[in-house]
Structures are given as C-alpha cells and as structure tokens.
Amino acid sequence: MSNALELRGISKSFPGVRANDNVDLEVRRGDIHAIVGENGAGKTTLMSILYGLTAPDSGEIVVDGRTVRFNSALDAIAAGLGMVHQAFKLFPTLTVAENVVFRNEPRTGIFLDRAEAAKRVRALGSEYGLMVDPGARIEDLPVGVLQRVEILKALYRDAQVLILDEPTAVLTPQERDNLFVTLRRLKDRGRTVIFITHKLGEVMAVSDRVTVLRGGRAVAHLDTASTSPTEVSRLMTGRNVDLDSRPPPSLLGEAVLSVTDLTVRDDDGLVRVDAVSLEVRSGEILGVAAVAGNGQHELIEAICGLRPADRGSIVVGGREVAAADMAVTRESGLAYIPEDRHRVGTAAGGEVWANLVMGFQRRKRFRRGRFMRRAEVEEHARRIIADYDVRVAGPAVTAATLSGGNLQKLVVGREMSHAAPLLVAEEPTRGVDVGAIEFLHRQLVEYRSQGGGILLLSAELWELLALSSRVVVMYEGRIVAELDPAETDEAELGFFMTGGSR
Amino acid sequence: MMSQSSFDRLSVALSIVAALLIGAAVIALSGTNPLLAYGEMVEGALTGSGLRNTTARMIPIVGMGLALSIPFRAGVINLGGEGQMVLGGLAGTLCAIYLPGPPALVMAASIVAGAVAGAFWAFLAAAGQIWLKLPILISSLLLAYPARAITSYLVRFPFADPTVTSSSTVPVPDANRIPKLPLFGGVSASLVLLAFFLVAIAIFNQRTVAGYETRMTGLNSRFSRYGGVGVDRQVVWVMLASGAIAGVIGTHLVVGETYRFLDGDLVASGFAWTGLLVTLLASHRPLPLLAAGAFFSALQIGGLAMQRNVNVPWQIALVVQAVVIVVLAGRFVLSRRQRAQPEEIPMAEGELTVTGEV
Numbered sequence: 001m002s003n004a005l006e007l008r009g010i011s012k013s014f015p016g017v018r019a020n021d022n023v024d025l026e027v028r029r030g031d032i033h034a035i036v037g038e039n040g041a042g043k044t045t046l047m048s049i050l051y052g053l054t055a056p057d058s059g060e061i062v063v064d065g066r067t068v069r070f071n072s073a074l075d076a077i078a079a080g081l082g083m084v085h086q087a088f089k090l091f092p093t094l095t096v097a098e099n100v101v102f103r104n105e106p107r108t109g110i111f112l113d114r115a116e117a118a119k120r121v122r123a124l125g126s127e128y129g130l131m132v133d134p135g136a137r138i139e140d141l142p143v144g145v146l147q148r149v150e151i152l153k154a155l156y157r158d159a160q161v162l163i164l165d166e167p168t169a170v171l172t173p174q175e176r177d178n179l180f181v182t183l184r185r186l187k188d189r190g191r192t193v194i195f196i197t198h199k200l201g202e203v204m205a206v207s208d209r210v211t212v213l214r215g216g217r218a219v220a221h222l223d224t225a226s227t228s229p230t231e232v233s234r235l236m237t238g239r240n241v242d243l244d245s246r247p248p249p250s251l252l253g254e255a256v257l258s259v260t261d262l263t264v265r266d267d268d269g270l271v272r273v274d275a276v277s278l279e280v281r282s283g284e285i286l287g288v289a290a291v292a293g294n295g296q297h298e299l300i301e302a303i304c305g306l307r308p309a310d311r312g313s314i315v316v317g318g319r320e321v322a323a324a325d326m327a328v329t330r331e332s333g334l335a336y337i338p339e340d341r342h343r344v345g346t347a348a349g350g351e352v353w354a355n356l357v358m359g360f361q362r363r364k365r366f367r368r369g370r371f372m373r374r375a376e377v378e379e380h381a382r383r384i385i386a387d388y389d390v391r392v393a394g395p396a397v398t399a400a401t402l403s404g405g406n407l408q409k410l411v412v413g414r415e416m417s418h419a420a421p422l423l424v425a426e427e428p429t430r431g432v433d434v435g436a437i438e439f440l441h442r443q444l445v446e447y448r449s450q451g452g453g454i455l456l457l458s459a460e461l462w463e464l465l466a467l468s469s470r471v472v473v474m475y476e477g478r479i480v481a482e483l484d485p486a487e488t489d490e491a492e493l494g495f496f497m498t499g500g501s502r
Numbered sequence: 503m504m505s506q507s508s509f510d511r512l513s514v515a516l517s518i519v520a521a522l523l524i525g526a527a528v529i530a531l532s533g534t535n536p537l538l539a540y541g542e543m544v545e546g547a548l549t550g551s552g553l554r555n556t557t558a559r560m561i562p563i564v565g566m567g568l569a570l571s572i573p574f575r576a577g578v579i580n581l582g583g584e585g586q587m588v589l590g591g592l593a594g595t596l597c598a599i600y601l602p603g604p605p606a607l608v609m610a611a612s613i614v615a616g617a618v619a620g621a622f623w624a625f626l627a628a629a630g631q632i633w634l635k636l637p638i639l640i641s642s643l644l645l646a647y648p649a650r651a652i653t654s655y656l657v658r659f660p661f662a663d664p665t666v667t668s669s670s671t672v673p674v675p676d677a678n679r680i681p682k683l684p685l686f687g688g689v690s691a692s693l694v695l696l697a698f699f700l701v702a703i704a705i706f707n708q709r710t711v712a713g714y715e716t717r718m719t720g721l722n723s724r725f726s727r728y729g730g731v732g733v734d735r736q737v738v739w740v741m742l743a744s745g746a747i748a749g750v751i752g753t754h755l756v757v758g759e760t761y762r763f764l765d766g767d768l769v770a771s772g773f774a775w776t777g778l779l780v781t782l783l784a785s786h787r788p789l790p791l792l793a794a795g796a797f798f799s800a801l802q803i804g805g806l807a808m809q810r811n812v813n814v815p816w817q818i819a820l821v822v823q824a825v826v827i828v829v830l831a832g833r834f835v836l837s838r839r840q841r842a843q844p845e846e847i848p849m850a851e852g853e854l855t856v857t858g859e860v
C-alpha cells in the first residue's frame with residue numbers, strides 16, 4: 001500500500017521549547033490515522049507544519065512520493081490537503097453553499113450560480129453523510145454543523161488528505177457518531193484522514209493506525225488492531241493511568257450555593273432556565289447532566305453573575321447575588337472554570353502571569369496600596385505552573401503560544417487556587433490529555449474533601465458519574481431528575497437528558 | 503532568532519527610510535535637489551528657533567496622544583479628543599482671563615478648570631455608552647460637534663473681544679500666562695506638565711493594579727469582567743483621565759501659546775488627530791509615543807522651513823508623514839497576519855467562535 005504522505009525528520013523549536021524533534025510520520029493512503037500525545041507534545045505544531053501554516057526548522061514533507069515545500073496553506077490545499085480547525089474560518093453572514101464554494105465558485109457569466117452551488121453542496125453532503133441545508137446562514141448554525149461545513153469545504157476543493165485537530169472536543173455524542181460515519185465513508189472512497197484526539201476510545205473505534213508523540217518526538221507508530229488503550233496511554237505518559245476509581249464519600253457541611261426558583265432568559269429573551277432550585281453543600285460535587293442547549297450554560301452564567309436573573313434567588317456564601325456582577329460573586333466565595341477558555345477564561349495577548357493573577361489582583365497579598373507586587377505575582381504564577389504541570393517556559397511567555405490543553409490547565413489551576421468555598425466547573429477537562437484528566441480529577445475530589453463545594457458540568461457522562469456525589473439532569477430549562485451516581489449509568493442519564501420520564 | 507521588539511524597531515526604521523525616499527522622489531520631480539531640501543528640513547526643525555518650534559509643537563501632539571492612549575489601551579475608542587480639548591481650552595482660558603487673584607493660583611485654577619471641562623465632556627461620552635448603549639466610538643465623536651458649537655457661540659457673543667474683528671476672547675493678562683522656560687530660546691512651561699503626564703502614565707501602566715486591569719480589558723473585556731473587574735466603572739475612569747489631559751492641552755494651547763481663544767483655532771490645528779495617529783503607531787506605549795510625536799513635530803516644522811528656504815511646498819512633509827503612516831499601518835496588518843496563524847493554532851481546540859475570513 002502506498003503512502004499518501006510522509007514527514008521526514010521534522011523539527012521545530014520555539015524560544016525555550018522543542019515542539020517537534022526529528023519527527024517521522026508515514027500515513028498510508030486510505031487510512032484513518034490517529035495522532036495522540038500529552039498536552040504540549042507537539043501535535044498541533046506538527047499539523048500546522050504539514051498544512052503550510054508554520055515553517056519547520058528542518059525536515060521534509062513528501063506528498064504522493066514527491067517532496068514539496070509549502071509556503072502557505074494555499075500550497076497545501078493545491079497539493080490535496082484539507083484542514084479543519086475548530087476556530088472555524090467561515091463567513092458568518094453568508095450561506096453554507098457560499099462558504100463551501102468560496103474561491104471556486106460555479107458561475108453564470110460573472111455571477112455566482114447559486115442553484116448550481118447548492119446542488120453540488122447537497123450532492124457532496126449526501127455522498128459523505130454530511131447533511132446540511134446549503135441555504136442556511138452560518139451564524140444561525142450550531143457548532144456541530146459548522147464542523148460539517150468545514151469538512152465539506154475541504155472536500156469541495158477535492159482534499160485527498162483531511163486533517164482534523166481535536167474535532168470531537170466540542171461535539172455531542174450524537175454528533176461525534178455522525179462524524180465517525182463520515183470519516184469511514186471518506187476512507188471507503190480512498191481518502192485519507194489524520195485526526196488528533198485525547199480520547200483513546202475514539203482512537204480504538206475509528207483509526208487504522210496511531211502515532212504517539214511525546215515531548216516533541218514520535219515515540220511509537222502502532223496498528224490500532226494490535227494495541228490497547230492501556231498501551232497507548234502508557235506510551236503517551238510513561239505510566240499507567242487509572243480513571244475508573246470512585247472517590248470515597250466525604251462529610252457534608254452547610255450549603256455554599258442555594259438557588260431557588262431561578263428563571264433566566266437568553267439574549268433573545270427566551271426563557272432558558274425555568275424555575276430551577278438546587279443546592280450545593282460543602283464537601284459535595286453536584287453534577288449537572290444535560291444535552292447542549294438545555295439551559296445549563298445560562299444557569300451557570302446567572303450563578304456567576306455574568307447574566308442577569310429574571311426571577312428567583314441565588315445565595316452564595318450567605319449572600320444574595322442574583323443581581324450581582326462577578327466582582328461580587330467572587331468576593332462571596334465563588335471561583336469559575338468557564339467552558340470557553342479562549343473567549344472568557346484567558347486573554348491570549350497577555351503574559352502567563354497576567355492570566356494567572358486575574359481574580360487575585362485586588363488581594364492584599366498581591367498589592368501594596370495601588371501598586372502591584374510583581375515579585376509576588378510571579379511567584380504565584382510559578383507555583384500554579386508547577387502544581388498543575390503547565391508546560392510553558394515561564395510566567396513572561398504570551399498565553400497565545402500555549403497548547404490547547406496547557407491553556408486549560410492554566411485556567412483550572414488559577415480557579416482552583418482561589419480555594420473558594422464554591423467552585424463552578426464547566427467542562428474542566430476539555431482538551432487535556434488522559435494523564436492530566438486523572439490529575440485534575442484527583443484535584444477536584446481533594447477540593448471537596450477539604451470542604452469545598454463543586455457544581456460540575458460535563459458533556460462526558462462518565463466523568464460526571466465518576467466524580468459527582470449527586471447528579472441532576474436538566475432538560476429544556478428544568479431539572480427533571482436527581483440521581484445517585486452509584487445507582488445509575490450513562491444509559492439512564494441519557495434517557496432523562498433526552499426528555500424521557502418515569 | 504529576532505525578538506519581536508527588535509523586529510518592530512527595524513521595521514519602523516525601514517518604513518521611515520522608505521517614506522523619506524518616496525518624499526525625495528516627489529521633491530526631485532518638482533525640480534529641487536532632494537538632499538538640499540532635506541538638509542533645509544533638518545536644519546529648520548532642529549536648529550535655532552526651529553528646535554523651539556519643534557518642541558512647542560510636540561507638546562500638543564504628544565499630549566493628545568497620551569490623552570487618547572489611556573482609553574485606547576483599555577479598548578475604549580475615544581474619538582472625541584478634539585471636543586474635550588476645545589471645551590477644556592475655553593474653560594481654562596476664561597479662568598485665566600476673568601479669575602481674580604495671585605497669578606500662580608489663577609494659572610493653577612485655569613489648568614484645573616481645563617481638566618474638569620475636558621473630563622466632563624468625556625464623561626458624557628462614557629455615560630452614553632453605559633446608559634444609552636451608544637458605543638463610545640460614536641458618542642465621543644458626535645459630542646465633538648456641540649463642543650465646537652458651544653465654544654463658537656461663547657467666543658462670538660458673551661465673551662467676544664469687541665475691539666477686534668475676528669471672533670476671539672480678549673487676551674489673557676500677561677501675568678496669568680503660562681511662562682516660558684529658558685530652554686531652546688523659550689519653550690512653554692507646559693512641557694513640565696507633559697513630562698509629568700508621561701511619567702505618571704508609564705507608572706500607571708506598568709506598576710499599578712488598575713493599569714493591569716485596564717490592559718486586560720483592552721485585550722479581552724469578557725475576560726476582565728469574568729475576573730471581577732468593574733468594566734463599566736473602568737470605562738468612566740479612563741474617559742475622565744483622557745478628557746482631563748485633553749482639556750489641559752487645550753488650556754495650554756491658549757494660556758501658554760496664543761493667549762487668545764480664537765474661534766476654530768484649536769480645531770484647525772488637527773492636534774487631536776495627529777495625537778490619535780501617534781498613539782496608534784506607538785501601540786499606546788508612552789515612550790514610543792513620545793518618539794513618534796517628536797518625529798512628526800520635527801517633520802512638520804522642518805517642512806515649513808523647507809518651503810520658506812527652497813520653495814518646496816510644505817505639503818511634501820505631509821506626504822512623508824502620510825507615507826510613514828501608511829507603511830507602518832501596513833506593517834501592523836502584516837505582522838498581525840503572521841502572528842494570527844500560530845495564534846489560531848492553539849485556538850483549534852474547544853473554540854466556539856465563528857471567525858470571518860477576510
């Protein structure tokens with residue numbers, strides 16, 4: 001079988017980091033090739049070199065047996081590559097079809113032939129199981145659909161090799177299954193897929209081969225059929241990872257959060273949280289399970305003070321905060337790991353220290369009068385970097401250069417360092433590697449054992465079941481069930497999450 | 503590997519050289535030896551009374567640049583510097599003319615009055631954003647028009663000097679004028695104020711908690727809000743500071759330079775807009791802002807000398823200035839593109855935004 005592409009001896013250094021160290025990679029035509037590795041192992045860097053976005057320091061790229069040099073993504077596209085980032089590059093106000101055919105428009109005279117464009121998009125979509133309405137406007141579509149549009153865009157340009165960087169991180173389980181159907185169809189039609197993931201279950205489910213990166217080096221190339229998740233995770237981390245242990249029970253204290261009869265509307269005035277009441281006590285983790293878009297995010301925003309409550313009461317640390325902003329809720333004893341680390345949780349242009357001191361900057365320890373105590377601030381940053389194993393050269397580095405998972409660890413580390421009585425954790429392990437998941441889970445359990453209360457949201461049901469003391473299910477803005485994780489399973493959660501009732 | 507800042511400095515130097523070469527070509531086309539013309543320019547800007555004029559012009563350009571840099575750094579686009587400067591200028595002038603008392607006190611009061619009037623006008627723009635949801639970009643710009651109209655009315659009618667035909671106030675009494683320093687043959691003592699603003703802003707930006715918070719808001723206001731920063735209150739404060747400095751600069755332009763508030767004079771100077779360019783070029787950092795402001799001042803004063811002595815129209819200087827701006831602006835777009843790519847890679851995971859590709 002021939003190779004669709006080969007990378008030979010690729011190296012790339014950034015100041016203080018060797019992101020790729022003499023990496024060889026052979027991808028066979030028609031394979032689904034998974035790339036795994038710890039956060040900061042160099043996966044994204046390797047793919048952006050392959051796609052012409054970053055120039056390697058040394059090494060060569062061979063496509064279809066010919067050595068190529070890519071000066072930009074356009075060169076890579078011309079050579080038959082396509083890449084799907086998760087920061088989708090689409091025109092929000094144009095339609096699906098217009099986005100897909102952009103730069104290769106079918107024309108009648110000088111005008112875009114809309115009917116023809118829509119027809120082609122529909123045909124491609126049904127061939128690969130990527131169902132989208134060609135006339136829909138991008139800004140009206142949910143994330144899972146946008147990803148399909150991106151894949152269509154690549155296929156429309158006749159990409160023979162499709163590269164996907166953590167495509168499943170933001171998908172619902174249903175969307176993920178659909179994506180895998182598409183990937184298998186691509187394979188059946190002789191196309192090649194390279195995808196990055198941290199979820200070893202996905203590697204086992206869809207890939208033919210898997211390459212493990214560690215510290216910038218390719219440490220193993222394996223046939224999926226003859227390996228196991230345990231072996232892969234040992235190769236990634238150098239140790240055994242255990243994610244299945246259940247936390248011991250801990251002592252419950254008083255309520256750190258009481259929500260009563262809370263109603264919240266979204267920006268369009270629709271009721272998204274409908275008369276919800278819940279309580280989180282010190283020493284427990286309350287899990288919230290819900291299919292995306294059932295009001296759980298609005299609930300969290302209202303609790304934190306980032307969205308006004310329509311009606312009802314929210315008490316944090318004994319203080320009514322339904323009308324408060326985040327300065328007040330933080331003061332009352334709340335810390336928050338937000339779902340979107342880029343738009344909410346960090347300032348990409350700021351240094352690592354500047355990102356780590358946010359929320360702490362007014363504490364006595366970090367200032368002398370109106371002045372910032374920079375030495376203390378740096379010390380604080382160094383400690384979080386060390387404690388949470390954030391792979392970065394130092395506190396002065398710009399946050400934008402951190403790998404996805406390392407940025408996530410930075411946010412989690414910062415918020416947990418507040419040691420606030422209430423921790424609101426929304427997708428705390430999104431984008432981090434298995435070793436880091438294990439570590440963060442231990443930290444979260446430790447946090448509640450020390451007397452903290454945690455409100456946990458996660459799209460990963462196994463994570464909710466593994467960590468929570470209780471789980472509530474939200475459906476269409478209401479709490480429809482409360483379950484004991486020891487006595488339920490993912491199937492039952494799924495049943496309630498989709499509107500089932502006993 | 504070249505560091506970002508040395509890359510910056512190199513490209514600034516290159517774009518200035520490029521601009522001078524283009525200027526030289528234009529001068530040559532008009533039939534003058536470019537070296538001769540440039541020689542006149544340098545001499546005119548940096549020797550004798552030229553040095554004094556360059557320094558004098560630097561005060562309002564750098565001053566307005568500093569004023570605008572404060573909100574810009576926090577992501578607040580104050581386009582109303584002109585209105586704040588003009589109103590502050592009139593308030594300061596009227597105090598200097600009509601307030602009784604010992605000159606030192608009157609001078610201080612007139613500077614404070616200028617600051618208060620400018621700050622008040624800037625506050626209106628902030629209030630427009632916070633309570634009426636009118637973006638500051640628009641409210642501040644719109645407020646420049648009533649500011650002009652109000653000052654115009656006041657100096658034409660209630661406070662007009664009946665003895666002159668132009669619409670202006672009576673002159674500020676000699677004793678109440680901001681004195682000249684014995685520097686380069688007499689530069690206004692407002693230079694000291696400028697130095698004070700510059701140092702204060704640099705310290706605020708680098709060392710204070712509020713300086714940190716404003717920078718974070720400028721980088722990502724949702725992040726700031728999430729971190730517990732009172733972003734609305736911050737908008738008010740940066741606008742107040744900006745308007746106050748603009749008002750002081752307006753006051754200086756009359757009480758320290760022309761001594762009469764002449765209708766339309768402060769607007770015609772274009773200092774507010776040159777200041778805007780300067781802060782944009784310097785990315786709102788005080789020291790580069792001083793350098794850029796000094797360069798533009800020298801260019802403008804040198805251009806006038808060139809026109810006087812070798813009869814090349816002084817607009818050539820403006821051409822050079824424009825080319826520097828265009829080249830530097832192009833550099834910003836370019837370097838942002840280059841940086842955008844590696845920056846977007848880490849965003850690959852978990853990012854939900856739809857970004858428009860341009």
Ligand SMILES: Nc1ncnc2c1ncn2[C@@H]1O[C@H](COP(=O)(O)OP(=O)(O)OP(=O)(O)O)[C@@H](O)[C@H]1O
Binds near residue numbers: 038
């Ligand atoms: N532009 C850059 N400047 C400096 N360092 C960088 C830059 N881009 C990446 N790095 C560093 O290179 C290393 C590899 O980063 P990369 O994004 O490839 O990791 P990754 O394997 O994709 O990790 P993750 O699983 O967390 O997404 C990291 O240490 C990162 O901080």
Ligand SMILES: [Mg+2]
Binds near residue numbers: 043044045403405851
């Ligand atoms: Mg990555």
